[in-house]
Amino acid sequence: MPIHIVGTGAFVPERVMTNLEIQQFVDTTDEWIVSRTGIQERRIAGPDESCSVLGARAAELALADSGLSADQVTHVILGTFTPDGYIPSSAAYVRRILGIPHGMAMDVSAACSGFLFALETARAMVTLHPEAVILVVGSEVVTSRLNWQDRGTCVLFGDGAGAAVVTSQPRPGSGMIVDVILDGDSSQSELLVVHGGGSAAPLKFGEPTGEDFFVQMQGREIFKHAVRSMASIANQILVRNGLHPSDIDLVIPHQANIRIIESLAKKMDLPMEKVFVNIEKYGNTSAASIPIAMAEARHKGLIPPGSKVMLTSFGGGLNWAAALLQF
Numbered sequence: 001m002p003i004h005i006v007g008t009g010a011f012v013p014e015r016v017m018t019n020l021e022i023q024q025f026v027d028t029t030d031e032w033i034v035s036r037t038g039i040q041e042r043r044i045a046g047p048d049e050s051c052s053v054l055g056a057r058a059a060e061l062a063l064a065d066s067g068l069s070a071d072q073v074t075h076v077i078l079g080t081f082t083p084d085g086y087i088p089s090s091a092a093y094v095r096r097i098l099g100i101p102h103g104m105a106m107d108v109s110a111a112c113s114g115f116l117f118a119l120e121t122a123r124a125m126v127t128l129h130p131e132a133v134i135l136v137v138g139s140e141v142v143t144s145r146l147n148w149q150d151r152g153t154c155v156l157f158g159d160g161a162g163a164a165v166v167t168s169q170p171r172p173g174s175g176m177i178v179d180v181i182l183d184g185d186s187s188q189s190e191l192l193v194v195h196g197g198g199s200a201a202p203l204k205f206g207e208p209t210g211e212d213f214f215v216q217m218q219g220r221e222i223f224k225h226a227v228r229s230m231a232s233i234a235n236q237i238l239v240r241n242g243l244h245p246s247d248i249d250l251v252i253p254h255q256a257n258i259r260i261i262e263s264l265a266k267k268m269d270l271p272m273e274k275v276f277v278n279i280e281k282y283g284n285t286s287a288a289s290i291p292i293a294m295a296e297a298r299h300k301g302l303i304p305p306g307s308k309v310m311l312t313s314f315g316g317g318l319n320w321a322a323a324l325l326q327f
């Protein structure tokens, strides 16, 4: 059964943190950050902007774009590694904020691949329940888990949320989910971790949080895996669907580093004009990066009817994914 993305939305906090601001409190420079990552600034969530609050704002915009209302939503699936808390899920809070009367809500934990893992979960749900109207959300307050003294990580990330409405009923301008591939390999899990506060490294009452409470990453190794995995899964999904890279009108990759994105484009033999980039404004927003980018690309008219779009992501787990959409 064909399953469609019928609306998209993105929401980012107002507060902008530039590289110049960061260089005032950690040993880095605007020049280093721009040349090594492509990031010029990122958004920082305020005290009232939790994962679910950002996610709900993006979801509202996606619903408005779809022409559907909150009381028609049957499922909320939210990808994040920075949830509001352990219980309830951030998806449950999104359901409450939007006034969705009832229906399933759950979080998906796949770090930067969270949105595509949630999207494929939604596709499976719609296959089982063709009447379902599913909010798929990627929302992160990565800055809640950043060590602002670690220049190797704190310059890279930002906060934000994106969302899509997934149903079996197409609308004008909607995109059919043609195929999705999810993959991963846990042999290199330790390259990107946030251990502290989990059941294997519990916080102890009265003790200060240690470094392991924050994102810890071996950047150079992650870089290599990211390029290799995204290029490989992009190729797999093309081959599986009898397509050539030149058949793709727009690639929307996870926005982690401009050099990763450029290497991916080179490996796919695609000009950068066919690759959507907004990393300069938001940095790496993890699970939110692809839905924010997709909503922006649609808003800018870069995905006219007839477009074939590829989404591809990579992140902690290690997990990676690709999706093929036909608008």
Ligand code: ACO
Residues within 6 Å of the ligand: 027, 028, 029, 032, 033, 036, 037, 111, 112, 113, 151, 152, 153, 155, 192, 217, 219, 220, 221, 222, 223, 226, 256, 257, 260, 284, 286, 314, 315, 316
């Ligand atoms: N400012 C200045 N110097 C820095 C900074 C900084 N912010 N960060 C690191 N350096 C220094 C290092 O200390 C090192 O110095 P040394 O040679 O004296 O030891 C030097 O710069 C080179 O460090 P590298 O780590 O080799 O730099 P690299 O070119 O690899 O860039 C970066 C680092 C930007 C982290 C890059 O490796 C990268 O983007 N990796 C991928 C990260 C990523 O995508 N992570 C997210 C995955 S998604 C998820 O699931 C959350």
